Amino acid sequence: MKTGVIIYQSKYGATQKYADWLHEMTGFDCVKTPKASLEEAAKYQTIILCGGVYASGIAGLKFLKKNIGRLRDKKIAILCVGAAPYDEKAFEELRNHNLKNGLENIPLFYGRGQWNLNQMTFTDRMLCTMLMKSIAKKDPSTYEPWMAGLMSAAGQKADWTDKKYLAPLAEYVKM
Secondary structure (H helix, E strand, O other): OEEEEEEEEOOOOHHHHHHHHHHHHHOOEEEEHHHOOHHHHOOEEEEEEEEEEEOOEEOOHHHHHHHHHHHOOOEEEEEEEEOOOOOHHHHHHHHHHHOOOOOOOOOEEEEEOEEOHHHOOHHHHHHHHHHHHHHHOOOHHHOOHHHHHHHHHOOOOEEOOOHHHHHHHHHHHHO
16 A cells, blocks of 8 residues: 555645645655546545635545545545635634535645735636725724735735645644
């Protein structure tokens, strides 16, 4: 049986950067989610799913939802990557929204990603622009952490990716 695999889905590059760093740290194989198969994943002892956070969903999570019945005996972890700074309340909401129907006990980790409105697809750019306009109408003192993070990134490129976010996940994988 093989040691571990990193299955990832990256839209703008931050999640792939984390997957590459995990590969360097662990030596685990790396596979993009669309190319992942249950038959191949079942050959590994450890499975790490990495996916970006989009509209409160975790990219690539569909793979685990679809196959959790056959992967229950594996050590599984999820790394979600988002542009917002870490916030315990938002993280718990993300967990509760995504990890259900057999996924509740899978450890969830967070890595901060990047922001570049010009790199986004037309649809993502429009949705983010509308969201920023909506938030701008609020009193900044009432912003939740993710709102403050989004508004501070408006009009600029930002890359918050950092290997330090992988430390808790790497420790879990070693256990």
